[in-house]
Amino acid sequence: MARTKIFALKRPYPRQSWNKQAVYNLFRYRAPQATRGTFYQQKFRAKQETRRFHGEYLTERKWNSMFRHTLRGVVRMNPAQMAKGDGSDVVSGRGSGVDLLPRRLQGLEGYEGLDSTEKRNPPIPFVQMTFAPLERRLDTAVYRALFASSVRQARMMCLHGKVMVNGVKMPHAGYMLNPGDMFSIDPLTVMRAIGGRERAPFKQLSTQAKSDLQKAIEEAQSKTKSSTYLKASNKKVLAGNADAEVDTETFTAAGVKSTSSETTEGEASGENATAAAAEGEGSTAGGKKKFHLPSDWRTYLPKHPRWKIYDEWKPKRFMNLFAFVPRYLEVNHHICHAVYLRHPVARSGGAEVPNPFGNDIMQLAYNWYLRRR
Amino acid sequence: MVVRLRLARFGARNRPLYNIVVSQARTARNSKPMEIIGTYDPIPKPAPDGEGKPFKDIQLDITRAKYWLGVGAQPSDPVWRLLAMFGLIEPQWKVVRIPAQQEDKALYEKVQKVKLIADGASKTTSTTSTTTTS
Amino acid sequence: MPPRLRPSSLPSTSNVIPQSFSSSPLLPFLLPSYHIYTQIPTPFSSRNFSTSKPAYRRIRFEKTPGTRNGFVNWMRKFAPRFNVPSPVDNIPVYLTQEPVNLPLLKGDSLPSVKKREAGVSRKQAKRNRVNWELAKEKATRSPFPGNPSFKVHPVISTEFREQIYLRMKADRSVRRISAELNCELERVAAVIRLKEIENKWIEQKRPLCTEMQKRVHAMMPVTEYTPFPLHESITDLRIHSATNNQLFLAVPESMPFTRQDAGEALGLLPADVRMPHSELIQVEKMKLAGVEVEEMVRIETEREAREAEEAKAKKERREKRLGAAKVVETERFRFRLKPANAAAVGFRYGVPAEDRKRGVNKIPTRVV
Numbered sequence: 001m002a003r004t005k006i007f008a009l010k011r012p013y014p015r016q017s018w019n020k021q022a023v024y025n026l027f028r029y030r031a032p033q034a035t036r037g038t039f040y041q042q043k044f045r046a047k048q049e050t051r052r053f054h055g056e057y058l059t060e061r062k063w064n065s066m067f068r069h070t071l072r073g074v075v076r077m078n079p080a081q082m083a084k085g086d087g088s089d090v091v092s093g094r095g096s097g098v099d100l101l102p103r104r105l106q107g108l109e110g111y112e113g114l115d116s117t118e119k120r121n122p123p124i125p126f127v128q129m130t131f132a133p134l135e136r137r138l139d140t141a142v143y144r145a146l147f148a149s150s151v152r153q154a155r156m157m158c159l160h161g162k163v164m165v166n167g168v169k170m171p172h173a174g175y176m177l178n179p180g181d182m183f184s185i186d187p188l189t190v191m192r193a194i195g196g197r198e199r200a201p202f203k204q205l206s207t208q209a210k211s212d213l214q215k216a217i218e219e220a221q222s223k224t225k226s227s228t229y230l231k232a233s234n235k236k237v238l239a240g241n242a243d244a245e246v247d248t249e250t251f252t253a254a255g256v257k258s259t260s261s262e263t264t265e266g267e268a269s270g271e272n273a274t275a276a277a278a279e280g281e282g283s284t285a286g287g288k289k290k291f292h293l294p295s296d297w298r299t300y301l302p303k304h305p306r307w308k309i310y311d312e313w314k315p316k317r318f319m320n321l322f323a324f325v326p327r328y329l330e331v332n333h334h335i336c337h338a339v340y341l342r343h344p345v346a347r348s349g350g351a352e353v354p355n356p357f358g359n360d361i362m363q364l365a366y367n368w369y370l371r372r373r
Numbered sequence: 374m375v376v377r378l379r380l381a382r383f384g385a386r387n388r389p390l391y392n393i394v395v396s397q398a399r400t401a402r403n404s405k406p407m408e409i410i411g412t413y414d415p416i417p418k419p420a421p422d423g424e425g426k427p428f429k430d431i432q433l434d435i436t437r438a439k440y441w442l443g444v445g446a447q448p449s450d451p452v453w454r455l456l457a458m459f460g461l462i463e464p465q466w467k468v469v470r471i472p473a474q475q476e477d478k479a480l481y482e483k484v485q486k487v488k489l490i491a492d493g494a495s496k497t498t499s500t501t502s503t504t505t506t507s
Numbered sequence: 508m509p510p511r512l513r514p515s516s517l518p519s520t521s522n523v524i525p526q527s528f529s530s531s532p533l534l535p536f537l538l539p540s541y542h543i544y545t546q547i548p549t550p551f552s553s554r555n556f557s558t559s560k561p562a563y564r565r566i567r568f569e570k571t572p573g574t575r576n577g578f579v580n581w582m583r584k585f586a587p588r589f590n591v592p593s594p595v596d597n598i599p600v601y602l603t604q605e606p607v608n609l610p611l612l613k614g615d616s617l618p619s620v621k622k623r624e625a626g627v628s629r630k631q632a633k634r635n636r637v638n639w640e641l642a643k644e645k646a647t648r649s650p651f652p653g654n655p656s657f658k659v660h661p662v663i664s665t666e667f668r669e670q671i672y673l674r675m676k677a678d679r680s681v682r683r684i685s686a687e688l689n690c691e692l693e694r695v696a697a698v699i700r701l702k703e704i705e706n707k708w709i710e711q712k713r714p715l716c717t718e719m720q721k722r723v724h725a726m727m728p729v730t731e732y733t734p735f736p737l738h739e740s741i742t743d744l745r746i747h748s749a750t751n752n753q754l755f756l757a758v759p760e761s762m763p764f765t766r767q768d769a770g771e772a773l774g775l776l777p778a779d780v781r782m783p784h785s786e787l788i789q790v791e792k793m794k795l796a797g798v799e800v801e802e803m804v805r806i807e808t809e810r811e812a813r814e815a816e817e818a819k820a821k822k823e824r825r826e827k828r829l830g831a832a833k834v835v836e837t838e839r840f841r842f843r844l845k846p847a848n849a850a851a852v853g854f855r856y857g858v859p860a861e862d863r864k865r866g867v868n869k870i871p872t873r874v875v
Contacts, residue, residue, distance in 0.1 A: 434849035
């Protein structure tokens with residue numbers, strides 16, 4: 001990666017990130033005037049601007065090898081119309097189909113039904129597809145599926161081996177997805193990546209809560225039945241249950257929940273600062289009483305922060321500005337899996353590649369990469 | 374000199390892949406063989422559905438293998454094992470191992486019988502048990 | 508070399524411009540450039556060295572948008588408007604929510620600002636001219652202010668997915684579900700695939716991110732399930748590269764030139780065949796011919812059964828051709844036995860292995 005300072009405020013450049021500086025820069029970004037300078041200068045400038053957004057961490061050489069001058073597009077077919085005729089009406093007349101309505105007659109009385117074809121089918125924005133090959137990259141797809149808050153973060157996830165493709169670890173961020181490939185990430189990683197700041201895990205317990213907890217743990221360990229829930233191997237099952245039925249029961253039986261609700265509140269928020277920190281075993285708190293809590297006592301609490309995120313997840317700041325999934329992906333956030341359905345295409349309504357640049361800039365950038373400059 | 378059906382090692386360190394080859398017995402392992410008739414990947418792949426035993430892949434040209442066996446080529450022990458899976462030759466050894474559960478069951482029955490003797494159960498059972506033990 | 512002119516030695520703008528202009532944002536353009544640079548320095552900065560403020564003071568008090576101060580200002584004033592983690596009524600909020608040029612109403616009914624009615628403020632009159640429906644539509648569909656041509660397409664809701672899965676469970680083909688619910692074929696298949704994994708997770712008591720799913724969907728446009736949902740076009744025909752070039756073809760004027768002919772001329776199958784859901788054309792033809800509904804259903808069911816059989820036969824033939832792998836199970840492993848051709852099988856001799864060579868792409872191209 002060539003550059004690390006990518007959110008500089010001096011000159012705004014749009015970047016693929018939900019970072020606050022990136023949002024500010026995207027907000028005040030104005031594309032350069034396309035008509036200034038020679039044609040070469042225009043193309044170069046357009047290429048510079050667009051490449052700062054699309055795969056800015058790739059070298060120009062790498063991107064050049066990925067670029068394809070063929071751009072994918074689709075046309076929407078109408079079966080009802082195709083059933084009516086065999087298509088010969090399109091080429092009837094003088095060879096260019098039935099005459100279009102002249103522009104001067106459009107919208108006049110008596111001509112309402114006859115609209116120009118151009119208006120019914122706006123042109124396909126092919127140039128918006130210039131950077132479509134990048135969308136095949138695994139890191140970009142992870143970002144597009146809303147599993148990461150920036151492409152660089154998505155790339156990091158790949159390199160750290162968090163991303164699986166078809167159930168196999170894929171440590172290459174540059175893996176080109178094929179239609180039908182399924183990629184997935186561990187939900188906890190995703191929730192941290194696109195989630196807001198988590199509440200700090202509590203460090204303090206009141207004296208009352210501590211003695212109750214100790215009692216509960218001892219009781220649970222002595223009892224054969226409930227100890228099955230609290231065995232170290234089963235702890236994950238206990239805390240991981242979304243509805244947390246198992247542990248609530250255990251604790252009600254053991255007596256933690258039977259103390260007043262305010263104690264529980266005090267535990268969670270850490271506001272009840274009457275006692276000193278309960279650090280593992282043998283710390284003196286609230287006076288003379290000694291507690292022998294196991295070192296992993298936090299995981300015995302019904303709402304351990306590690307699992308709390310499943311129920312109390314909050315989106316990262318500014319996530320709503322980027323909350324959209326392109327049509328070529330099908331994402332299931334329940335399990336943090338997504339499927340790459342097909343390659344992105346352009347259609348009459350618009351292209352599928354998310355892109356903040358207008359058609360004029362994209363046209364120039366596309367021309368630059370055609371290598372006839 | 375004998376013509377053998379044997380494996381030639383390819384792949385990389387800790388990542389073997391074998392060609393099943395037909396070659397003269399005295400030539401080097403990876404020298405150019407008379408013919409390649411298949412491959413064998415000894416590294417188990419996890420089952421695609423995530424359940425059950427892992428897979429190992431074997432590819433073999435069965436007609437060529439039959440031909441070479443017909444003209445008297447001698448398979449090496451590992452290749453013998455692979456060819457036996459295709460049903461081209463009889464397996465060299467038949468290893469019959471009692472699966473763990475069945476072993477347990479046998480043991481359980483044995484213990485039961487011993488117990489019956491110790492308890493001094495009815496005559497019929499004791500006679501049957503004595504016949505089995507003797 | 509003449510002494511370099513420092514910005515601080517330039518005249519104060521208030522000396523040059525009439526006071527009334529000073530607040531205009533176009534100030535630099537109103538001034539001809541020679542005017543600035545030919546001015547003699549004003550007496551208060553007649554020194555040769557810089558009299559500008561020291562760096563620490565300059566940074567602290569400068570309030571231009573390009574610096575940290577501008578950013579902090581923006582974060583304080585504007586950012587709360589854009590950071591909407593749970594939008595009202597699930598209407599997404601994107602950066603375009605307050606576009607600079609609001610779309611105006613069209614037609615004669617456009618109320619003018621000058622000839623406004625008494626009691627209507629100027630601001631209100633301006634607001635009345637705006638086409639708010641269109642503005643809202645634009646704001647909730649395009650996330651990039653600079654590119655209105657990029658439109659967000661809604662995703663399908665959780666309930667919608669559930670419906671697709673239920674239909675699959677009721678033994679309906681992917682093709683039929685796709686046509687019924689107006690979802691692309693690939694999407695239907697993917698939804699079913701993902702749903703299967705989800706069910707497996709529930710079985711294994713693995714926690715699902717229900718909260719995240721809910722909140723993420725609240726931030727983006729979502730297609731809710733209705734009996735006849737209109738999610739997306741299912742008959743998108745891929746533009747073949749052969750159709751990009753012009754083709755000159757002599758055609759008799761008296762003969763009709765159909766899609767079939769066009770396909771033949773280009774060396775392609777006609778669009779009627781290449782299109783996904785080409786069977787819909789037959790359905791529409793039956794509708795035009797006035798075929799009874801029961802009859803249509805019967806024909807369609809027959810066609811489905813026939814297609815399923817054909818697909819099965821094709822799969823069998825393919826397996827037979829490739830030689831379906833026979834599996835031998837041993838104590839620890841399963842051996843997949845595949846027939847092969849001696850001419851094509853195995854690693855070749857005399858070919859260097861390039862797996863460690865520099866510059867050779869080692870990223871796998873496919874994961875099966």
